[in-house]
Amino acid sequence: MQKYLSIFRISFIHALKNYKAFIGLSIFLIACLLIFAHLWKIAAVRKGMIYFEPSHLLWYIAFNEWILLAIPDTHDDMERDLRSGTLAYLLPRPISYLGSVFAEASGTLCVNLIVLGLVAFLFTWLQIGSLPFHPVGLLVSLFFGLIAGIVGMIFRMLIGISAFWLHTVDPFFWIWEKLLFMLGGLMLPLTAYPQWMQRIAHLTPFPSILGERSALVIDFNLHHILTLASSLLIWGILGLALLIWLYKRGLRILNVEGG
């Protein structure tokens, strides 16, 4: 465990020192926030499809964007390790490859969550001028933000592991991202979709990573918390199990065909 904590710490410090990337990411976050807020305003509010007040809308989008941009691009790093053959050199180390990637990504995720969280919070607060939530609700939302970030990260690792079979993992990532945008409630509220699509969306991890989790900060109640917690827990465990299984299968390829 100590080894993983050390990797986490190094990654945390490394990410923290890369302040120039944060300046870029923050500008990007604000631009995305404004663009999505505008899109929602004209497309959804006029049809009365969203149940948030206009002042709550920006908070909802800010909480979505916060997680979306904070999840590190672990799939790219894994693809590089697998494609370049670096994995063959990493395997003999007395540490699990998956574990080290997870610890490293968690370090980056935590720094991203802190910095981008502050930027998103301050910008939205300045824009709206009020807080729509109870302090306890905010704390719970922050906690679920971290959990959703970890679940999102696990799925990114799953995309990365597909490099064992594919030359580039980008197409999988794009599909994942598009589904996350659509079914997660980023592009439009889920209520704008037909019933059958809403049902499908709730059978996926997307709403709990984005929309449902962000809605918690505005609509804070015990039933919502329990539903979200169980959904994130189930998807986290499922994703992790699938990741380990695919990794083992991938290693078999590596053993047969070499790194």
Add this chain to the structure above:
Amino acid sequence: MPKIFSFFTYLLRTSIKASLSRRGAFLVESALMIANNLIFLAFWWIFFREFRDVAGWNFHEMVILMIIVTGGSGLMQICFGGIRNLSVMIQSGDLDPFMTQPKNLLLHVAGSKSLSKGWGHLMTAVTLLILEKVTSFHTLSLILIGIISASLVFLSINIIAHSLPFWLGSVEGLSKKYCDTLFLFALYPTHIYSGVLQIIMFTLIPAGIISYLPVELVSRFSWYHLFLQLLSSFAFLFLAIVVFYSGLKRYESGNKFGTRL
């Protein structure tokens, strides 16, 4: 100029052959890219079932937009896929083997790789063209101009974004996010924005130049729009070249030994 063109043709042929050589991966990646685009198309179909039109645009305009954006992005990825590696190359000093060759550096880096997923984008554009039953020569020519112009803007923004490490250091993730977001926002009707957002959509994130201008050109042709579109595409390309070569002055060699065949 003919020498550069001939060099690029050979380079492109080699890169495309290399991407086609991994047949299984090529097919899977192309198919996944088509699926990815269809997901977005499905989103717009659902959207227009609810809203009918957005600022004068309906589903037909969105399909034309998708043809131009996917076609432009596909063309860029097939012909200039290597540009997506530029930021990593700058960081790891991998530009060295390119710099030792008496060829146009930027063109060499950009053409050094052809991405299979680009074919998926291009196939999406062709499929949508067939489904939309576009047969008029006039419309097809305008769409083709739109696709070429879009690919130039995509290329320019990729050059600019992936040149950022010259100044900012390790920001490969940011560069990639920026380019991916441009593609995403280009799939929106950009004329719904106003004020500062509209300025952003035609400058910082030039989604409007990629998608709005060509679609308007197809729907309501005017020489002014055509001039504006071509001018803005080449202006972005010029800016990108200036940014890259300004950044190159700051490049620190990785002292890497390598060969480039």
